[in-house]
Amino acid sequence: MNWEMVIGLEIHVQLATRSKIFSGSEVAFGGSPNTRASAVDLAMPGMLPVLNEEVVRMGVLFGLGIDAEIGRTSVFDRKNYFYPDLPKGYQISQFEHPIVGNGEVTVVLADGTEKQIGITRAHLEEDAGKSLHEDFHGMSGIDLNRAGTPLLEIVSEPDIRSSEEAIAYLKYIHSLVTYLGISDGNMAEGSMRCDVNLSLRPHGTKEFGTRTEIKNVNSFRFVEKAIAVEYERQLDILEDGGSITQETRLYDADRNETRSMRSKEVANDYRYFPEPDLLPIVIDETFIQRIKDTMPELPRAKRDRFQSEYKLSNYDAAVLAANRTLADYFEGVAATCGDAKLAANWVSVELAALLNRHDVAIEYTPVSAEDLGALIARIKDDTISGKIAKDVFEAMWNGEGTADTIIDARGLRQMSDQGELETMVATVLADNPNQVAQYRAADETKQKKMLGFFVGQVMKASRGQANPGLVNKLLNQKLAG
Amino acid sequence: MHVHTIAGLLSGMAAGQFSSAEITSDYLQRIASQDQQLNSFITVTEELALTQARAADERRARGEGLKLDGIPLAHKDIFCTQGTKTSCGSRMLDNFIPPYDATVIKALNAAGSVCLGKTNMDEFAMGSSNENSYFGPVRNPWDTDCVPGGSSGGSAAAVAAGLAVAATGTDTGGSIRQPAAFCGLTGLKPTYGRVSRLGMVAFASSLDQGGPLTRTAEDAALLLEVIAGVDPADSTSADRPVPRYSEALAQSLAGLRIGLPQEFFGSGLDAGIGSVINAALKEFEALGAQLVEINLPHANLAIPAYYVIAPAEASTNLSRFDGVRYGYRCEDPTDLEDLYTRSREEGFGDEVKRRILVGTYALSAGYYDAYYRKAQQVRRLIQSDYLNAFKEVDVIMGPTTPNPAWAIGSKESDPVSVYLEDIYTLGVNLAGLPAISVPAGLSDRKPVGLQIIGQHFDESRLLSTAHQFQLATDWHTLTPPGFGGKS
Known part of the structure; x- marks a missing residue:
C-alpha cells in the first residue's frame, strides 16, 4: 500500500523576557542551581503569581505575525501533575482560552513551491525546572532556575506531509520569532523545542491514522531524523498488518530510534481549571494597535x-x-x-x-x-x-x-594597464611558438579550449594580478593576428 | 469589669497610663497562666513581643508613635511570619519557618503592632470547630467543653479570653465570622480583594480573605484600615482607595434599609439564636433602621457549590506540599512515589485528605462539567441573588450560625453535619461580599452572632452599622466567666 505521512508540530518557544512569567527572577541560561529561583518560583506557601506584561505583548505580537485571531479575553489555567521539578504541583498554562487563536503561515520549499500550514492556537505557559540525576549518590537534584521561564506553545494543524515540510515550517517559525524579537531561537539552549505528532494513512483517504507524539526534540536535524525513524517504525507495523498504539515516545539521538515512554509518565488527567490566583487577560483594540505599530x-x-x-x-x-x-x-x-x-x-x-x-x-x-x-x-x-x-x-x-x-x-591590485599587458602577452606568445602554431591551425571549438592555456600563462606571469577580461581580449586579438 | 480594646489601649498609652512593655508582659503572663486550658496558641513569641513593645515605647517617647504602636496582637498561624514557625495547623508545616512576612503581617508590623504569637487553627483552615488541628483542639473560653468555632478558632478563643487584644484571621467560608460568633467577638470578613492574600497559606484562592477578630467594630476599623489595600504581589487584590473606616463610624442608622433573607430564618435555625437575633433586629428598628423581607432564592445551594469549589481549589493549592523543598518529609523514602505518598499521607490530617480527594474528583476528566463547572454557575446565581437584593436594601442581616457552639467531639463521626453549620456564611464568600459578625446576646450562656452583610467594598457601612449597634448595646463587652477582666 502507498502510505501518506501526516504531521502536526507543537513548538515551545522560550520568550526573550528579562524576568520570569510570574515572578521577578531573572531569566538566563545556566547559572548555579537555584540561584535564579525566588520564593514564588519555589512555590513557597502563600506565594502568588503576578503576570509579566511583556509576555502578553510578545504573545500578541506573534499572533499578529501569523494573522491569527487574538484572544480578547484569555485565561490562565492550572495543569495539575506531580513532578519534583514542578514546584507547585501544577503548571500555569492556558487551556480553553489561549491568547492566540487560528492562524496560518506559508513556507517555501527548496524547489520554490509554497505550502500553507495552519496554526490551531498558541498559548502562554511557564516552563518547569530541571531534575539532575547524576552526582547525588542515588538521589536526584532539583534546579529551579528554569522554572517559570515564559514559553509560547505553538500548535500546528496536521497539515504537514513530509519531513522537508516539517523542517521548513520549523525554520519559518524560528525566523518569525527571532524577527519579532520575542525569542533568541537558540535551540541548543532549549529556546525552541518541538513535539512531533505523526501518523500514517493510506494515500487518498481522509481519515487520520492513529498518531504517536514524539516529545522534546530539540534541533532541526533531530526533528528530521526522528520523523524518518518514526515513519519507518509505523510503516513496518502497518505493512505487517499491525496497528499503531497512541502513545508518547521519546527520540533517542544516540541510537537514532524512538521508544515508548512508560505509560505511568503519560497517563495523566491534568484536571485543568481556571487559575484563581490570576485575573483573565483582557486585550483591547488600543493595545493591539500599539503592538501593530511596532511590528517589523x-x-x-x-x-x-x-x-x-x-x-x-x-x-x-x-x-x-x-x-x-x-x-x-x-x-x-x-x-x-x-x-x-x-x-x-x-x-x-x-x-x-x-x-x-x-x-x-x-x-x-x-x-x-x-x-x-x-x-x-x-x-x-x-x-x-x-x-x-x-x-x-x-x-x-x-x-x-x-x-x-x-x-x-599584498599588492593585489589588478593589472589593467594595456601597454604592460600587451608586452606580457607578446612575451608569452613568443615563449610558446608551438602552442601558437597549433592554436592557429585549430578550429574554433578547439581554439576556445586552448585559449585557457595562454590565459593561465599570462596570469602566472602577472602573479595573478592581470585583469582576466583584458587578458582574454588581448590574447584573442594577438592570436588571431 | 474592664475590657481592653485597641482604641482603649492606644489612648491609655498616649496618656502615659501604661507602656506597651507593661501590657505586653501582662498578655504574655495571661497566655502563660491560662492558655493550657484553651490551647489557643501554637507558638508564643515572647522575646519578639517584648522587643517590639520596647521599640514601640521608645518611638512613642520620641513622639514618633505609629498608628498601632505597641498594640499586642495574635496572628492566625496561616499568615507567614519571617523567622517564626508558620504551621497552618498542620504536621506538614510543623518545621516551616518562612523567610518572609505575609503582606498583612508586614502592614501590621509597619504600623507598630506587637506579635504575641501564632494562634491555633483547623489544619489548612479546613474546618468549623478547630478540632482539625495537628496541635490539638482549641477550647471555647465560654464553655471549655465546647468548640470555639473555626477555622480561626485559636484567634477567637485568645481574644475572648483576654490573651490578646485582637487577632488576625482568615475567612474562606465563615472562618472569621463563625468563631467570632461562638466566642462573643466582632469578626470582619472583608470584600474579596480588599486585603492581600500574599503570604497567607492558600486554602481556596477565589474565596480566601484575611480580616480582624476584635472586641469592637471600632477596633475592626482600626485594623482594617492598616491591612486593606492593593498589593502588586497579589493580582486579585483590588486597586481602589482605602477609606478611613475608623473615622466613618458615626454614620446614623436612621433610614438604613436592612434586608432579612427569609431563607436565613426558616427551619434549621436554633430557637434560642432566633430570639436573640430578633431582639437585635428590634434594637436596629428602634435606632431608626427599616426592616425589609428579602429573598435569596439560591441560598440553599451555597453548601453544595462551596463544597465543590473550595475543595477543588484546595486540592491543587496543596499539591506543593510534596516533601521535596520544605515542610514534612517521610523518613527514608524508597523512591519518588514513596516520597510523595508517605509524606502526604503522614503530613496531612483526615479532613485535609478528605477535601483533597473531593476536589480532585470534582476536577477529574468526565466529572468537571457536572461538578466544577456547575458549581461555578451556581456561584454566579448566588452572587446575582445578593446583587439583586442590594437594589432594595443597604445591608442584609441574619444569624451568623444556625446553632451555638457544640461539644468537642460530638460531630466527629459526621463531617457533613459540620459542613451544614456554615449555611449562612458560605454564600457571602461565594459572592465575594464583605460581612461582619457582631455579638448580639447569649443563648443558653453561649454567645450568639448577628451577621451583617454589605455590598462589595462597603466595609464602611458594615463597620458603622455594627458600631452604632455596639453604642446602644453592651453584648460585645461580655467576657467568658473565668477569663474576664485583667489579671
Missing part, C-alpha cells in the same frame, strides 16, 4: 520585496529573508556595493561558507556588511578579480584589515 517587516514580506526589489530568485530571497540579521546584512552589503545580485551571491555563498566552517552565527561575523560591500565594489571596478577577492575576503575574516588595505599591502 516579516520574513514573508521581506522575501517578496527581495524578489521584486533586487530581482532575486524565490529561493535565494527566502534564504536571505529567513534570518533578520542575515537579511539586514545582505541589504547593507547591497547598498554599499550597488549590486544586489553579487551581494546576494557573496552573502549566501562565500560568507555562509566561512560562517559554517568556523561555526559562527551571522550575529558574530567578523566582517561587517559595509566592509564586504567595499570588497565587492573592488571587483566591480576591476581593481581585483573575483578569484583574488576570495583570498582578500579570507584575510578580512582573519582580521587583517579592510579590502583596500589588504589589496594594497
Whole structure:
C-alpha cells in the first residue's frame, strides 16, 4: 500500500523576557542551581503569581505575525501533575482560552513551491525546572532556575506531509520569532523545542491514522531524523498488518530510534481549571494597535520585496529573508556595493561558507556588511578579480584589515594597464611558438579550449594580478593576428 | 469589669497610663497562666513581643508613635511570619519557618503592632470547630467543653479570653465570622480583594480573605484600615482607595434599609439564636433602621457549590506540599512515589485528605462539567441573588450560625453535619461580599452572632452599622466567666 505521512508540530518557544512569567527572577541560561529561583518560583506557601506584561505583548505580537485571531479575553489555567521539578504541583498554562487563536503561515520549499500550514492556537505557559540525576549518590537534584521561564506553545494543524515540510515550517517559525524579537531561537539552549505528532494513512483517504507524539526534540536535524525513524517504525507495523498504539515516545539521538515512554509518565488527567490566583487577560483594540505599530517587516514580506526589489530568485530571497540579521546584512552589503545580485551571491555563498566552517552565527561575523560591500565594489571596478577577492575576503575574516588595505599591502591590485599587458602577452606568445602554431591551425571549438592555456600563462606571469577580461581580449586579438 | 480594646489601649498609652512593655508582659503572663486550658496558641513569641513593645515605647517617647504602636496582637498561624514557625495547623508545616512576612503581617508590623504569637487553627483552615488541628483542639473560653468555632478558632478563643487584644484571621467560608460568633467577638470578613492574600497559606484562592477578630467594630476599623489595600504581589487584590473606616463610624442608622433573607430564618435555625437575633433586629428598628423581607432564592445551594469549589481549589493549592523543598518529609523514602505518598499521607490530617480527594474528583476528566463547572454557575446565581437584593436594601442581616457552639467531639463521626453549620456564611464568600459578625446576646450562656452583610467594598457601612449597634448595646463587652477582666 502507498502510505501518506501526516504531521502536526507543537513548538515551545522560550520568550526573550528579562524576568520570569510570574515572578521577578531573572531569566538566563545556566547559572548555579537555584540561584535564579525566588520564593514564588519555589512555590513557597502563600506565594502568588503576578503576570509579566511583556509576555502578553510578545504573545500578541506573534499572533499578529501569523494573522491569527487574538484572544480578547484569555485565561490562565492550572495543569495539575506531580513532578519534583514542578514546584507547585501544577503548571500555569492556558487551556480553553489561549491568547492566540487560528492562524496560518506559508513556507517555501527548496524547489520554490509554497505550502500553507495552519496554526490551531498558541498559548502562554511557564516552563518547569530541571531534575539532575547524576552526582547525588542515588538521589536526584532539583534546579529551579528554569522554572517559570515564559514559553509560547505553538500548535500546528496536521497539515504537514513530509519531513522537508516539517523542517521548513520549523525554520519559518524560528525566523518569525527571532524577527519579532520575542525569542533568541537558540535551540541548543532549549529556546525552541518541538513535539512531533505523526501518523500514517493510506494515500487518498481522509481519515487520520492513529498518531504517536514524539516529545522534546530539540534541533532541526533531530526533528528530521526522528520523523524518518518514526515513519519507518509505523510503516513496518502497518505493512505487517499491525496497528499503531497512541502513545508518547521519546527520540533517542544516540541510537537514532524512538521508544515508548512508560505509560505511568503519560497517563495523566491534568484536571485543568481556571487559575484563581490570576485575573483573565483582557486585550483591547488600543493595545493591539500599539503592538501593530511596532511590528517589523516579516520574513514573508521581506522575501517578496527581495524578489521584486533586487530581482532575486524565490529561493535565494527566502534564504536571505529567513534570518533578520542575515537579511539586514545582505541589504547593507547591497547598498554599499550597488549590486544586489553579487551581494546576494557573496552573502549566501562565500560568507555562509566561512560562517559554517568556523561555526559562527551571522550575529558574530567578523566582517561587517559595509566592509564586504567595499570588497565587492573592488571587483566591480576591476581593481581585483573575483578569484583574488576570495583570498582578500579570507584575510578580512582573519582580521587583517579592510579590502583596500589588504589589496594594497599584498599588492593585489589588478593589472589593467594595456601597454604592460600587451608586452606580457607578446612575451608569452613568443615563449610558446608551438602552442601558437597549433592554436592557429585549430578550429574554433578547439581554439576556445586552448585559449585557457595562454590565459593561465599570462596570469602566472602577472602573479595573478592581470585583469582576466583584458587578458582574454588581448590574447584573442594577438592570436588571431 | 474592664475590657481592653485597641482604641482603649492606644489612648491609655498616649496618656502615659501604661507602656506597651507593661501590657505586653501582662498578655504574655495571661497566655502563660491560662492558655493550657484553651490551647489557643501554637507558638508564643515572647522575646519578639517584648522587643517590639520596647521599640514601640521608645518611638512613642520620641513622639514618633505609629498608628498601632505597641498594640499586642495574635496572628492566625496561616499568615507567614519571617523567622517564626508558620504551621497552618498542620504536621506538614510543623518545621516551616518562612523567610518572609505575609503582606498583612508586614502592614501590621509597619504600623507598630506587637506579635504575641501564632494562634491555633483547623489544619489548612479546613474546618468549623478547630478540632482539625495537628496541635490539638482549641477550647471555647465560654464553655471549655465546647468548640470555639473555626477555622480561626485559636484567634477567637485568645481574644475572648483576654490573651490578646485582637487577632488576625482568615475567612474562606465563615472562618472569621463563625468563631467570632461562638466566642462573643466582632469578626470582619472583608470584600474579596480588599486585603492581600500574599503570604497567607492558600486554602481556596477565589474565596480566601484575611480580616480582624476584635472586641469592637471600632477596633475592626482600626485594623482594617492598616491591612486593606492593593498589593502588586497579589493580582486579585483590588486597586481602589482605602477609606478611613475608623473615622466613618458615626454614620446614623436612621433610614438604613436592612434586608432579612427569609431563607436565613426558616427551619434549621436554633430557637434560642432566633430570639436573640430578633431582639437585635428590634434594637436596629428602634435606632431608626427599616426592616425589609428579602429573598435569596439560591441560598440553599451555597453548601453544595462551596463544597465543590473550595475543595477543588484546595486540592491543587496543596499539591506543593510534596516533601521535596520544605515542610514534612517521610523518613527514608524508597523512591519518588514513596516520597510523595508517605509524606502526604503522614503530613496531612483526615479532613485535609478528605477535601483533597473531593476536589480532585470534582476536577477529574468526565466529572468537571457536572461538578466544577456547575458549581461555578451556581456561584454566579448566588452572587446575582445578593446583587439583586442590594437594589432594595443597604445591608442584609441574619444569624451568623444556625446553632451555638457544640461539644468537642460530638460531630466527629459526621463531617457533613459540620459542613451544614456554615449555611449562612458560605454564600457571602461565594459572592465575594464583605460581612461582619457582631455579638448580639447569649443563648443558653453561649454567645450568639448577628451577621451583617454589605455590598462589595462597603466595609464602611458594615463597620458603622455594627458600631452604632455596639453604642446602644453592651453584648460585645461580655467576657467568658473565668477569663474576664485583667489579671
